[in-house]
Amino acid sequence: MSDAPPSRAIERAAGKAQPPRIAVITCAVLEIEFNHFAQGLDHVIRVEVLEQGLHQYPDRLRRELQAAIDRVEAGTDAEAIVLGYGVCSRGSEGVRTRRCKLVIARAHDCITHLLGCKERYARYVAEHPGTYWYSPGWNRCHTPPGKERYDKLFEEYCSKYGEDNAKFLMETEQHWFKSYDRATYVDVGVGATPEDVTYTQQCAAWLGWKFDRQDGDPGLLRAMLAGDWDNERFVVLEPGQTFRMTADARVIEPADGTATP
Numbered sequence: 040m041s042d043a044p045p046s047r048a049i050e051r052a053a054g055k056a057q058p059p060r061i062a063v064i065t066c067a068v069l070e071i072e073f074n075h076f077a078q079g080l081d082h083v084i085r086v087e088v089l090e091q092g093l094h095q096y097p098d099r100l101r102r103e104l105q106a107a108i109d110r111v112e113a114g115t116d117a118e119a120i121v122l123g124y125g126v127c128s129r130g131s132e133g134v135r136t137r138r139c140k141l142v143i144a145r146a147h148d149c150i151t152h153l154l155g156c157k158e159r160y161a162r163y164v165a166e167h168p169g170t171y172w173y174s175p176g177w178n179r180c181h182t183p184p185g186k187e188r189y190d191k192l193f194e195e196y197c198s199k200y201g202e203d204n205a206k207f208l209m210e211t212e213q214h215w216f217k218s219y220d221r222a223t224y225v226d227v228g229v230g231a232t233p234e235d236v237t238y239t240q241q242c243a244a245w246l247g248w249k250f251d252r253q254d255g256d257p258g259l260l261r262a263m264l265a266g267d268w269d270n271e272r273f274v275v276l277e278p279g280q281t282f283r284m285t286a287d288a289r290v291i292e293p294a295d296g297t298a299t300p
Contacts, residue, residue, distance in 0.1 A: 058082045063123055064120060067176065094128045118140065119140040125147045140277065142268055146160070196209065220249060274292065
């Protein structure tokens with residue numbers, strides 16, 4: 040006997056393809072977008088948000104992602120878990136479910152989600168290799184490169200290490216930014232404000248970078264939430280399976296489900 044709710048059972052019997060009950064686990068950088076596009080989708084039963092910056096600590100990201108997956112499986116009747124992450128410094132590799140399908144976009148990081156596809160991301164990065172990305176979520180969740188970041192860090196370093204050491208540390212930080220020459224703001228029409236765009240322009244001017252604004256494409260985010268998971272854009276895994284990064288345009292591939300994370 041099916042354990043699906045009566046309405047879903049009737050719809051399936053009538054031949055209507057219904058999306059599975061979906062739970063989303065995402066980085067705070069994409070919280071605004073996922074919450075917006077999930078509105079009115081009754082089959083999206085949870086959007087769980089993890090703090091921004093975990094990609095800087097891949098092992099911690101992996102642990103926290105796995106813990107979130109375990110919480111969702113224990114506390115909901117979700118049939119599929121959608122990860123609002125890319126490879127993210129390989130910190131998402133190795134996570135797995137026990138009973139739900141696991142879905143992840145073929146993406147290196149969250150910018151692919153905002154641009155709409157991995158091909159557009161690859162083209163832009165190839166044409167502008169010195170790009171540092173800004174977005175509504177990035178600007179909200181952390182202080183991006185610019186004068187505000189410089190002043191905050193300098194004050195913090197002075198209080199911890201003294202002014203002379205602080206100056207040396209800031210020189211090191213600014214040297215790292217020399218590998219960039221462009222601040223690109225991208226949004227999908229959600230969460231962006233004129234003040235936010237102006238702030239990014241000011242950051243670029245202070246750093247001596249070019250400024251660009253790219254209109255995002257919500258198609259990938261909408262497909263993730265709708266259950267429209269074609270193989271070109273997504274990897275869909277069965278319980279127990281995991282995934283790994285590839286060195287080619289696929290970005291992500293299924294891995295041996297018996298492998299240890």
